[in-house]
Amino acid sequence: EAGVAQSPRYKIIEKRQSVAFWCNPISGHATLYWYQQILGQGPKLLIQFQNNGVVDDSQLPKDRFSAERLKGVDSTLKIQPAKLEDSAVYLCASRFPGLAGYEQFFGPGTRLTVL
Amino acid sequence: GQQVMQIPQYQHVQEGEDFTTYCNSSTTLSNIQWYKQRPGGHPVFLIQLVKSGEVKKQKRLTFQFGEAKKNSSLHITATQTTDVGTYFCAGPNAGGTSYGKLTFGQGTILTVHP
Numbered sequence: 001e002a003g004v005a006q007s008p009r010y011k012i013i014e015k016r017q018s019v020a021f022w023c024n025p026i027s028g029h030a031t032l033y034w035y036q037q038i039l040g041q042g043p044k045l046l047i048q049f050q051n052n053g054v055v056d057d058s059q060l061p062k063d064r065f066s067a068e069r070l071k072g073v074d075s076t077l078k079i080q081p082a083k084l085e086d087s088a089v090y091l092c093a094s095r096f097p098g099l100a101g102y103e104q105f106f107g108p109g110t111r112l113t114v115l
Numbered sequence: 116g117q118q119v120m121q122i123p124q125y126q127h128v129q130e131g132e133d134f135t136t137y138c139n140s141s142t143t144l145s146n147i148q149w150y151k152q153r154p155g156g157h158p159v160f161l162i163q164l165v166k167s168g169e170v171k172k173q174k175r176l177t178f179q180f181g182e183a184k185k186n187s188s189l190h191i192t193a194t195q196t197t198d199v200g201t202y203f204c205a206g207p208n209a210g211g212t213s214y215g216k217l218t219f220g221q222g223t224i225l226t227v228h229p
Contacts, residue, residue, distance in 0.1 A: 031215055033216075040221075041221050041222070042119075042203050042205075042220050042221045042222050043158065043203075043219050044219070045216060045217070045218075048215070048216055055216075056216055091157060091158070093158075095215055102163075102215070103148065103160035103163065104158075104160065104215075104217065105160070106157040106158045106159070107157060108156075108157050109157050
């Protein structure tokens, strides 16, 4: 089965510019997550979707970050405007709905560098 | 909020030596998951532990879940160069609306010298 797809794989922008990331989860996975992983740290959840609804966005910096999951499949994460501290890998993960604790499948990530 | 801590942060071993990483949660966990991230890669699920005191083995890897369900460990016997990477534990948030939300530890970076 195809894995979680993300694009682009790498992005370099200057501070105050905007950037968008795209994620296509595994088919049938209703739950989708966006994580931020700063170098040397564990993934930090930014937002969680169940189908096309937001379940948790408590750690999303809403003044600059936004995300949507139209039609409950693909998702985009946007940063506007970017700051230097946004340099990180942005990981998308998906999960089959069901019992709590089912594994999450991660995409390859987008490495963002903000100059 | 919930915190998940791992020690050590780094571990350098010679090939063939054993390796252990420890994970501690600030709250009792319903289950704990372990992930491995190769250098330049993305986290890949290894295992999930659910029961108090549970021990699971995957070839040279042994995973334990503490009796109080607040700590866990991963032990690798006779490390190989293919074991290189960062090992993360992750615990789910209890209840609430964040169904399936995981809090990750900061990871243990394992380096294996041939």
